[in-house]
Amino acid sequence: MGKKGKNKRSKRGHGVSKNAKHLARRGEKRRKTETEDTTEEKPAKKLRRFEAEERAQDGACTPEGQEQRLKKLRVDDDTPVPLVERLTDGSETNKKKKKQKKKKTDCETSQDEGRSAGEGHLGDNLSSDDVMAPQGQSQGPENSDTKHQKNKNKSKKETSSQDTQAVLHLTLNNLEGEFRLAQVQQLLLHAFLGKRKSAPWCQIQNFNKLRKVVLVVLNGVSSEHLAQHPECFAQLAAMFPNKKVPLAMKVADSRPREFMRDLLRVPVSKTAQKKLGKDLENGVVDPDLVEKSASCAKHTGEKSTVGRTHFLLNREQLRANRFPLDTDTALSEGFVSFETCTPTDTSPMYAIDCEMCETEVGKELTRISVVGEDLKTVYNSLVKPRRLVKDYMTQFSGICEKDLKDVTTRLEHVQEMLQELLPPDGILVGHSLENDLQALKMIHPHVIDTSLLFNHPTWRFKPKLRTLASKLLGKEIQTGTGGHDSVEDAAAAMQLVQLKIANGPSFLLDHGGANSVSDTESYFRVLAREKKTATMVDTASCLKPFLGHPVHCVPVVSDREALAKAQSEIRSKHFVWVQLHSWHTVANSSMCEPSILAETLARLCARVCELYNMVPENSLFVVLTTGAESVGQLSQTLDKGSQENVQIGEGRNDQEKTKCSHGLCYLTVKKC
The missing domain is CATH 3.30.420.10 (Ribonuclease H-like superfamily/Ribonuclease H)
Structure with missing residues (x-):
């Protein structure tokens, strides 16, 4: 029986033809009923269908309201109005009513103003001040609104200027111990790294708006010179309006090369050390590193003095x-x-x-x-x-x-x-x-x-x-x-x-020599990773240790040449180092008088002002002094009349005397 049933089904096409006819008939019946409902819909049905929606909108159940709704539902006796058109008509009528109300209120206010003005002009005994008084009363709120808008515009301009300008905030209360070169390192790193390298004693708001960082170093100048010759530093005081500036800075070694090494060798984190180690261990080294160092050596014309x-x-x-x-x-x-x-x-x-x-x-x-x-x-x-x-x-x-x-x-x-x-x-x-x-x-x-x-x-x-x-x-x-x-x-x-x-020792890595340091790296390598350009304008002897660094070295002979070459470098580089040596050479010469030293110091400060004028707006401008190398240099700056009052005791040795000398730190962000 099972096989015969299967065969019969196969002959019929597995029952497809019979079921298909049945489904087709049912579909035709459904279509007919749907068309009949849509074409021959009774008015009672129409009313029941739209009644709930009309109640929700109008909220009226009176017979008059029902008659109005019936009028809306049909234009003729047989054709209903679609729901979409009915809704749009209602919204349009509401809008027209609101506009008419606004026109009425405007007309009433204008009529009231005209009456008040007419009464003022009709008064024969009123003076001109009396006539203008009601106008002033009516215009009072308008004037207050305009003032409020002006204040808003001013506040907007101030906030916009604050957003577009970099601002330097000093919080010296967070300093731990004395101010040293390590704090200056924090500032220089914070200027380019922002929150990734914060400085607890200062903060640069909108650091990403900084255009340049210019660092000027005055070789041989100390805090003692500021105390003895304040008139020479008057120009610097005008450039740095902050009352907390200058900061007295303790310097471990005031010799130029040692000062530069302590400042420009920044600490490296342990994670960075591991990454640096894996790069060369795996053979990942910058292929242009040798060419860059060779071109840098050609530019200065001298090889490294480190033998x-x-x-x-x-x-x-x-x-x-x-x-x-x-x-x-x-x-x-x-x-x-x-x-x-x-x-x-x-x-x-x-x-x-x-x-x-x-x-x-x-x-x-x-x-x-x-x-x-x-x-x-x-x-x-x-x-x-x-x-x-x-x-x-x-x-x-x-x-x-x-x-x-x-x-x-x-x-x-x-x-x-x-x-x-x-x-x-x-x-x-x-x-x-x-x-x-x-x-x-x-x-x-x-x-x-x-x-x-x-x-x-x-x-x-x-x-x-x-x-x-x-x-x-x-x-x-x-x-x-x-x-x-x-x-x-x-x-x-x-x-x-x-x-x-x-x-030089800083080429690639400096961890094999006897005097090598393993936990520091060059500041210029940090800038290179941030895709920032740097240049150094200094004497050839001071530039020699930096031949292998990613920095553009510009050797000069005098301070005048340094100013001339620094102007073009400030335009094109992100970080510029300029060191002035005129005071150091004059102070260490055998034939020097107090008057000559005072003139040299005043000229040095004037050159710093010239560099400040070269710097564009929104730039960090820092001036550092290295401190004096010897007490003899300090005593040479003193006038003959004041030498006896500030002379250091004879019982101290030379090392204790040099510790008394401090450097200075001036810093500001040039504003618009």
Whole structure:
């Protein structure tokens, strides 16, 4: 039965034809009923349909209201009015009624005003003042409204000007201790970073409206000079109206280079240190960094004064990195100590690289290469170990058993050759040089190591020589499958050291030398990350430590030349450094009189005013004085009549006397 039923269904088309006809008939019936309802709708139905809506709007249930609604519902006896038209008509009628009411009130007010004015003019005994009095009464509220609008406009202008201007607020109560250069650093960072680097003692409202930051440094001027010659600083007082200015600033070292280093080396957070370490560890280095530093060195025409001795590892660094030393008692037999003397910046450098193999005792020497400063090979030789070789490490050294089959050179021969080759003041250069010296069994205290020269304390591993050569020198080394080339590696290490010496300690990283600091960075690198341009107008000797920084260096000879070149730099750069040295040179000269010093100080303040006039509106203008280097310089500024009253006691030493000198800090935002 089931199969027959299925077959019958299949013949019928699974019941589609019968159901389709049935559905079609039902659809036709529905359409007919809908059309009949719409076309032949009775008036009672129409009334019931619109009655609820009319009650909600009109709220009237009287028979008169029903008749009016019936009139609205039909134009003829048979055709109803659509609901949309009915609603629009009602809204339009309401609008017309409101307009008519407004016209009536306006007419009544105008008639009242005309009557009052007519009564005033008809009075024969009234004077002109009496006639104008009612007009004044009627115009009184209008005048008050106009005044109120004017006040509103003024307040709007003031708020708009406040929004478009940068404002400097000083909260010196939040200072912890004395005012120092660290607080000035906070201000300079806050000017470009805003809330990301806040300064507790000051705040720049609308810091994003700042156009420039101009920093003027007066070398050798101290707070004592302001106390003894206030007339010379009268022009500065007019430029800085804030009564809290100037601020007495304690300076640790007033020498120009030390002052610049303390001010322009800003602290680095731990997160920034980790990020900086990962960048070079992963090989992410700015490829234009070498070109920028080289162009900066060409612009100044001079190389860095920091010589090669600055990058020598000290005793503690040698011990921390497992270099062999004379004091080590755990050294095995066969170590040789070189006779050396203290090197200078003219001492020759020799780059060394060694290849080793694995023996019964440990790693032993199989090849040594020595390269000079001209990148020419000075010494290159294969070395045969005395013990049985377990692993030649061919994948790294490129040396196999047959290469050493006919070699007769031993470790002792290499040590003798190096003692003859290297001078007493010679400097050894290499990458992870402690491993080479352990294999050579040599003790040499004068070492420059590129793995520490470009290293960072937050890195887990030292940077690879291949990475440094690729990113800083543009050379691809250690690319073959046949092992390393010791001559090529030694030449790359020499080039890296020469690059560091030529561009100064701040090139890329400054964490390998004896005097390096790991938790600070250049202020100009912070500006470069914010895409801000900077320039320094100063003497060539003061610009040398900043050759590797992302800053445009403009060397000058005199203060007059500094003003001339600073004018063009202020127009195009975001941060401008200008240092004036005329007072320092005159005060330290042998032939100087109080009158000459007073004239020099007045001229110096006048030049500061000229720089202030060059600065555009909405710019931060800061003037710093470094303080006096010696008490003799302070006493030279004093008049002969006042020297006895302010003379410092003879019992104090020179260090205590110099501590009495403070610098000054003037700061303001130039307004419109």
